[in-house]
Amino acid sequence: MEPIVRVQNFMVSSDGFGSGEGQSLERPFGHADPAVLAGWAGATAHWPNRTEPGGTYGLDDYFTRDFSNNIGAEIMGRNKFGPQRGPWEDHDWQGWWGDEPPFHTPVFVLTHHERPSFSLGETTFHFVDASPVEALSQALRAAGGKDVRIGGGVQTVREFLDADLIDTMHCAVVDVEIGRGERLWNSPDDLLDRFHLEKIPSPSGVVHHLFWRR
Amino acid sequence: MEPIVRVQNFMVSSDGFGSGEGQSLERPFGHADPAVLAGWAGATAHWPNRTEPGGTYGLDDYFTRDFSNNIGAEIMGRNKFGPQRGPWEDHDWQGWWGDEPPFHTPVFVLTHHERPSFSLGETTFHFVDASPVEALSQALRAAGGKDVRIGGGVQTVREFLDADLIDTMHCAVVDVEIGRGERLWNSPDDLLDRFHLEKIPSPSGVVHHLFWRR
Numbered sequence: 001m002e003p004i005v006r007v008q009n010f011m012v013s014s015d016g017f018g019s020g021e022g023q024s025l026e027r028p029f030g031h032a033d034p035a036v037l038a039g040w041a042g043a044t045a046h047w048p049n050r051t052e053p054g055g056t057y058g059l060d061d062y063f064t065r066d067f068s069n070n071i072g073a074e075i076m077g078r079n080k081f082g083p084q085r086g087p088w089e090d091h092d093w094q095g096w097w098g099d100e101p102p103f104h105t106p107v108f109v110l111t112h113h114e115r116p117s118f119s120l121g122e123t124t125f126h127f128v129d130a131s132p133v134e135a136l137s138q139a140l141r142a143a144g145g146k147d148v149r150i151g152g153g154v155q156t157v158r159e160f161l162d163a164d165l166i167d168t169m170h171c172a173v174v175d176v177e178i179g180r181g182e183r184l185w186n187s188p189d190d191l192l193d194r195f196h197l198e199k200i201p202s203p204s205g206v207v208h209h210l211f212w213r214r
Numbered sequence: 215m216e217p218i219v220r221v222q223n224f225m226v227s228s229d230g231f232g233s234g235e236g237q238s239l240e241r242p243f244g245h246a247d248p249a250v251l252a253g254w255a256g257a258t259a260h261w262p263n264r265t266e267p268g269g270t271y272g273l274d275d276y277f278t279r280d281f282s283n284n285i286g287a288e289i290m291g292r293n294k295f296g297p298q299r300g301p302w303e304d305h306d307w308q309g310w311w312g313d314e315p316p317f318h319t320p321v322f323v324l325t326h327h328e329r330p331s332f333s334l335g336e337t338t339f340h341f342v343d344a345s346p347v348e349a350l351s352q353a354l355r356a357a358g359g360k361d362v363r364i365g366g367g368v369q370t371v372r373e374f375l376d377a378d379l380i381d382t383m384h385c386a387v388v389d390v391e392i393g394r395g396e397r398l399w400n401s402p403d404d405l406l407d408r409f410h411l412e413k414i415p416s417p418s419g420v421v422h423h424l425f426w427r428r
Contacts, residue, residue, distance in 0.1 A: 001259070001260075001267075002267075045215070046215075053215075053216075056410070056426065057381075057382045057410075057424065057426035058410065058412040058424050058426065059412055059414050059422075059424060062276045062277070062280060063276070065280070065283065066276060066279065066280070066283075069279065069280075069283050167271075168271045196270070196271075196272065198272040198273055198417050200273050200414065200416075202414075203412050208273075210271065210272050210273060212270065212271035212272065
């Protein structure tokens, strides 16, 4: 199969926000509580950040186990990589994920500020000042025939949607209101002109939204 | 993660049958119509037997795309491999799947009758006269740390269930009655003493039944 461009396990509040207001080192999702947004995923056997054995193998697990399935590279926005803004003043910051980030592929971080690439575990971070289409071209080359994940945050997903570069998108809509912050959509139905949409309620309470290009 | 033993994409009628009566070369599922049982899977982008581009990327596709994900070997019953019974009289028969079977791993075929192993594409078939636990031991060694799929048919799945060797099981329950043939269960709830169960209705009309060990 030809490689495709995918958004996976992207968590959205019932009022359409992917992150709250006021990102900081202590609060990567601003005032929103990541434990509430990610609880459904953390309960599954294949949650990439799981450190203990156990977890569920129901519907939600099909989404977390698909995280690395046929993915060859990720593109993320700078705000997913860290809370800093402006020129890189501290190269000691290597992301939120510790010594073994869950990506295990090249990751392209979109930023207007230069920084050398570095590797951490099986993940290599590259910093690119590029348009969505240019960044995607680099990521597809690095992915070696596999798919490319658009990892977020909200602004990055929106930019790739606006450029019509996304083939499939899985959003987990969580039953919580965030009220302000980074908004992905007013309604998921806004995308129906370009995408098929299945809404699949999970026993965990989240509603999986599966979009694929018409 | 430790390797587990999985049933995947196993198709069951609403009255609990995995196959009809009267298997033959022309009718692998006996009087039951495989196009009705497998229609939901054939419509997806990742159906292993797909030859044309296209297909859906909704819920059902998460199940077909998981088919080969982290699978290192399969165990199947003789009736899944072919319609013959008794000693192998015709070694020309190499299964239903043509020159490139969709397994791409070692496959252990349970039979009381000896036959040499052979390879076809990326799949190697071994013929073993063994109990479920013995066959599983061989398959786990061959799987090299990955999971083992119990591929069916019904009798094989039942034998592995009876021996309590199955960790997770996905059955797609199709809205059709078969009436007679190979019955997997009277009710899926029969397994609740040993398994968690989520029943997830798909927009395609099938109901995905996800079991995992308590």
